[in-house]
Amino acid sequence: METTTAQPPASQPLVHGARPIHPLWLRVTHWLNAFAALIMMFSGWRIYDASPVFPHIVIPTSITLGGWLGGALQWHFAAMWLLVFNGLVYLALNIASRRAFTKFFPLSPRAVFADLRAALTGHLSHADLRHYNAVQKLAYLVAIADLIVLVLSGLAIWKSVQFPLLRELMGGYDNARVVHFCAMSLLAAFVVVHVTMVALVPRSLLTMLRGR
Numbered sequence: 001m002e003t004t005t006a007q008p009p010a011s012q013p014l015v016h017g018a019r020p021i022h023p024l025w026l027r028v029t030h031w032l033n034a035f036a037a038l039i040m041m042f043s044g045w046r047i048y049d050a051s052p053v054f055p056h057i058v059i060p061t062s063i064t065l066g067g068w069l070g071g072a073l074q075w076h077f078a079a080m081w082l083l084v085f086n087g088l089v090y091l092a093l094n095i096a097s098r099r100a101f102t103k104f105f106p107l108s109p110r111a112v113f114a115d116l117r118a119a120l121t122g123h124l125s126h127a128d129l130r131h132y133n134a135v136q137k138l139a140y141l142v143a144i145a146d147l148i149v150l151v152l153s154g155l156a157i158w159k160s161v162q163f164p165l166l167r168e169l170m171g172g173y174d175n176a177r178v179v180h181f182c183a184m185s186l187l188a189a190f191v192v193v194h195v196t197m198v199a200l201v202p203r204s205l206l207t208m209l210r211g212r
Contacts, residue, residue, distance in 0.1 A: 021207045022207055026094075037079075040183060045183055046069065054181070139190065
């Protein structure tokens with residue numbers, strides 16, 4: 001999803017040794033977050049199948065991780081700690097460097113609809129990967145918020161007795177499971193769209209690997 005509406009001047013040269021598009025700390029935390037989130041998603045599907053929230057929805061075993069409930073739980077909790085600690089580092093560095101404010105804001109509904117219309121009609125530029133378009137900004141902010149909801153709803157399920165206030169904020173234990181499942185579904189949808197957009201703009205993958 002590394003696209004942008006901004007077109008740089010055609011005469012603007014590429015300066016070797018210039019500041020990278022994505023600094024090293026961002027690339028490391030991004031890939032660790034992605035790894036942890038995918039492990040949690042695949043193992044979470046195996047845990048879900050052991051006691052489905054919606055009986056008519058069953059996840060195929062072939063795309064789950066863990067092999068059995070106990071194994072899936074071990075993968076899930078291991079990835080959870082990685083996601084929590086690495087996610088905190090990611091958020092702290094984004095705020096401290098002010099990247100969160102310069103990359104994701106300003107953002108308005110009008111800009112989102114305008115860039116979405118441009119994308120659907122094939123007029124959205126992919127020239128300058130340093131800037132996010134409004135749709136990207138919204139998608140990334142939603143993904144960050146969704147991961148936070150996943151962690152909090154997971155805690156309300158895992159430590160329901162220890163975190164009664166969190167459980168009640170989720171509407172009770174059963175509702176916390178519904179929230180967790182819906183947040184997981186939103187994450188899965190984001191991953192599919194994100195990978196699709198990366199396939200359409202492969203340079204965005206290179207910048208997340210090399211920084212330039």
